[in-house]
Amino acid sequence: MDVKTAFLNGDLKENVFISQLEGFSVKGHEHKVCKLVKSLYGLKQAPRAWYEKLTEHLLKLNFKHFDLDDATLFFKKVGKTVVYLVVYVDDLLMTRNNESYIASIKKELGKRFEMTNLGYVHYYLGIEVTQHPNSIFLSQKKYIGDLLNRFGMTECNPLTTPMEQNLKLTSIEGKEFEDATKYRQLVGSLNYLTTTRPNISFDVGILSRFMQKPCEGHWSAAKRVLKYLKGTQDFGIKYT
Numbered sequence: 475m476d477v478k479t480a481f482l483n484g485d486l487k488e489n490v491f492i493s494q495l496e497g498f499s500v501k502g503h504e505h506k507v508c509k510l511v512k513s514l515y516g517l518k519q520a521p522r523a524w525y526e527k528l529t530e531h532l533l534k535l536n537f538k539h540f541d542l543d544d545a546t547l548f549f550k551k552v553g554k555t556v557v558y559l560v561v562y563v564d565d566l567l568m569t570r571n572n573e574s575y576i577a578s579i580k581k582e583l584g585k586r587f588e589m590t591n592l593g594y595v596h597y598y599l600g601i602e603v604t605q606h607p608n609s610i611f612l613s614q615k616k617y618i619g620d621l622l623n624r625f626g627m628t629e630c631n632p633l634t635t636p637m638e639q640n641l642k643l644t645s646i647e648g649k650e651f652e653d654a655t656k657y658r659q660l661v662g663s664l665n666y667l668t669t670t671r672p673n674i675s676f677d678v679g680i681l682s683r684f685m686q687k688p689c690e691g692h693w694s695a696a697k698r699v700l701k702y703l704k705g706t707q708d709f710g711i712k713y714t
Contacts, residue, residue, distance in 0.1 A: 483528075613711075630701050
């Protein structure tokens, strides 16, 4: 589900004033400002105000936080029916063991917020979802393609393993890498990729040890993971 103009639903807890908009100023009162009565896009308070409004409504529908450490995941249980709901800004992802019950929740949410029903999920936060009658396949092919393009590796030759056998990296692997931020960005991106590619988790864990002061050797090892991903873009996790 996609919530239309989500941030406009939030309630402000403090007084917020804005200058009169260009083209809408009142002659003779140019010095006056407008007081907001609702949240507005561009306000630093807007995301929190929206989240609090949505949470308030979900609690009224008898949803609960699945984990106090994860404010984005909710669940609702009625008898043998269980519904999980994930929130990412204005996108809601729901899964259940009872399809008809999902329809009733969509209807209740639609009474409070203007929403678009996007149907079965195919792409969510960089994760591609392919649904079959008896299985679900999760992959990040597009995400890998974007990574290869971002780090100039689209034309690289693919390798069959993400790391050299028996490789033991130390804190000193050649001279210091000139762009430590670039190294951290790559390792961080690879870390998110382990969501559907746990087979690179060990390699990413090794590379993460050298985030503070990476060397040329660490950068080469990180690029090798990209070369491996180039030839395995279609890999993922299949749930049956």
